[in-house]
Amino acid sequence: MRAVVYDGPRQVSVKDVPDARIESPTDVVVRITSTNICGSDLHMYEGRTDFEPGRWFGHENLGQVVEVGSGVDKVRVGDYVVLPFNVACGHCKNCERQLTNYCLTAQPEPAMAGAAYGFADMGPWAGGQAEFLRVPWGDFNCLRLGEDAAERQSDYVMLADIFPTGYHATELAGVQPGDQTVIYGAGPVGLMAALSATIRGASKVMVIDRHPDRLRLAESIGAIAIDDSQVDPVQVVLDETLGLGADNGCECVGYQAHEPDGEEQANLTMNRLIASVRFTGRIGNVGVFVPQDPGAADELAKQGKVALDYGMFWFKGQHIGSGQAPVKKYNRQLRDLIAGGKAEPSFIVSHELPLDEAPSAYEHFDNRDDGWTKVVLHPETTAV
Numbered sequence: 499m500r501a502v503v504y505d506g507p508r509q510v511s512v513k514d515v516p517d518a519r520i521e522s523p524t525d526v527v528v529r530i531t532s533t534n535i536c537g538s539d540l541h542m543y544e545g546r547t548d549f550e551p552g553r554w555f556g557h558e559n560l561g562q563v564v565e566v567g568s569g570v571d572k573v574r575v576g577d578y579v580v581l582p583f584n585v586a587c588g589h590c591k592n593c594e595r596q597l598t599n600y601c602l603t604a605q606p607e608p609a610m611a612g613a614a615y616g617f618a619d620m621g622p623w624a625g626g627q628a629e630f631l632r633v634p635w636g637d638f639n640c641l642r643l644g645e646d647a648a649e650r651q652s653d654y655v656m657l658a659d660i661f662p663t664g665y666h667a668t669e670l671a672g673v674q675p676g677d678q679t680v681i682y683g684a685g686p687v688g689l690m691a692a693l694s695a696t697i698r699g700a701s702k703v704m705v706i707d708r709h710p711d712r713l714r715l716a717e718s719i720g721a722i723a724i725d726d727s728q729v730d731p732v733q734v735v736l737d738e739t740l741g742l743g744a745d746n747g748c749e750c751v752g753y754q755a756h757e758p759d760g761e762e763q764a765n766l767t768m769n770r771l772i773a774s775v776r777f778t779g780r781i782g783n784v785g786v787f788v789p790q791d792p793g794a795a796d797e798l799a800k801q802g803k804v805a806l807d808y809g810m811f812w813f814k815g816q817h818i819g820s821g822q823a824p825v826k827k828y829n830r831q832l833r834d835l836i837a838g839g840k841a842e843p844s845f846i847v848s849h850e851l852p853l854d855e856a857p858s859a860y861e862h863f864d865n866r867d868d869g870w871t872k873v874v875l876h877p878e879t880t881a882v
């Protein structure tokens with residue numbers, strides 16, 4: 499089968515790799531029909547993780563089941579399914595508590611927790627930017643879709659990661675009806691957090707970024723767009739909230755946060771959130787931070803350390819929630835919002851392309867080129 503293979507920093511190519519197949523009775527094999535490129539792929543693509551050359555990416559996957567193992571009860575050949583990016587067993591201590599983001603069985607390293615398809619340090623699982631994907635613990639990991647699955651793939655595929663992740667940011671931030679919520683980052687995750695805050699009834703959603711195309715998308719769902727290349731974003735948030743700060747905030751950028759001129763500063767968004775959120779407010783941090791970052795611009799960041807304004811954070815009595823999103827905790831309800839016409843996460847999709855165009859799509863998305871807000875790859879259009 500063909501897959502988007504990582505060859506080294508900023509180099510991917512589409513080539514033949516061993517076929518996905520049933521390896522355990524609880525496995526399912528899915529023919530991938532939609533698979534997204536994610537901001538998390540870019541950390542790996544840029545060589546800012548220890549993702550191994552020769553492996554392939556793809557953790558935002560949707561497709562049709564083509565084979566099920568002998569131990570699979572519920573999932574049937576022909577079902578359209580969307581797969582949480584977290585690979586999870588369903589029966590470990592963490593999975594039992596809905597913490598599928600920290601599954602202890604799917605992560606082979608005993609000192610670690612959590613696994614994902616095609617991801618650095620998240621277990622051996624192959625990615626889905628390929629024609630087929632092996633899904634372990636198929637009954638647990640497959641979320642089945644309804645009759646509109648094939649036509650509405652560009653909505654449903656967002657259930658694999660970014661819609662639940664954006665929702666998780668608002669859950670960690672405790673967004674309630676009437677709240678004023680600030681979101682740093684208008685990439686796909688930030689835009690999904692803005693959509694989620696709106697679904698939860700926020701009265702005012704403020705989204706900060708510097709890319710006009712992304713800010714326009716935030717405005718298209720009713721958020722206030724704040725361009726931090728033009729204004730001081732913290733001051734604008736204070737002005738919008740009677741000087742008190744937002745009720746809560748979401749960090750949707752991560753360790754490669756930078757100034758509009760490109761200068762990286764890993765603490766930039768977290769410290770701006772501490773300044774933008776009111777006393778006792780909550781902050782949901784889903785943007786990725788890493789324990790080591792040898793490619794970072796400064797010494798502290800190389801060691802995975804972030805100079806947090808902890809004094810102000812403590813003084814204001816704020817809370818931070820962090821980490822990978824437990825997709826399975828939310829994906830069923832969010833699926834039903836899509837099915838019921840209450841949410842249309844595909845509004846961020848800018849490109850739907852065959853797998854062969856992945857190398858140039860990675861380049862454009864990595865450059866945050868104007869108009870490249872979210873890429874959905876359709877491997878079946880390259881199948882022979």
Ligand SMILES: NC(=O)c1ccc[n+]([C@@H]2O[C@H](COP(=O)([O-])OP(=O)(O)OC[C@H]3O[C@@H](n4cnc5c(N)ncnc54)[C@H](O)[C@@H]3O)[C@@H](O)[C@H]2O)c1
Nearest residue numbers: 537538683685686687751752755756784785786821822823
């Ligand atoms: N926790 C999870 O489960 C989870 C899941 C998916 C993605 N992520 C992470 O979420 C983050 C965002 O993902 P994405 O796909 O939206 O990525 P992206 O890179 O496309 O978007 C990030 C956006 O942040 C903006 N940005 C950079 N510095 C900024 C600053 N100082 N202030 C405001 N905006 C700034 C960029 O201009 C960009 O538009 C990444 O770190 C990704 O790895 C986490």
Ligand SMILES: [Zn+2]
Nearest residue numbers: 536538558659
């Ligand atoms: Zn993702």
Ligand SMILES: [Zn+2]
Nearest residue numbers: 587590593601
């Ligand atoms: Zn588990």
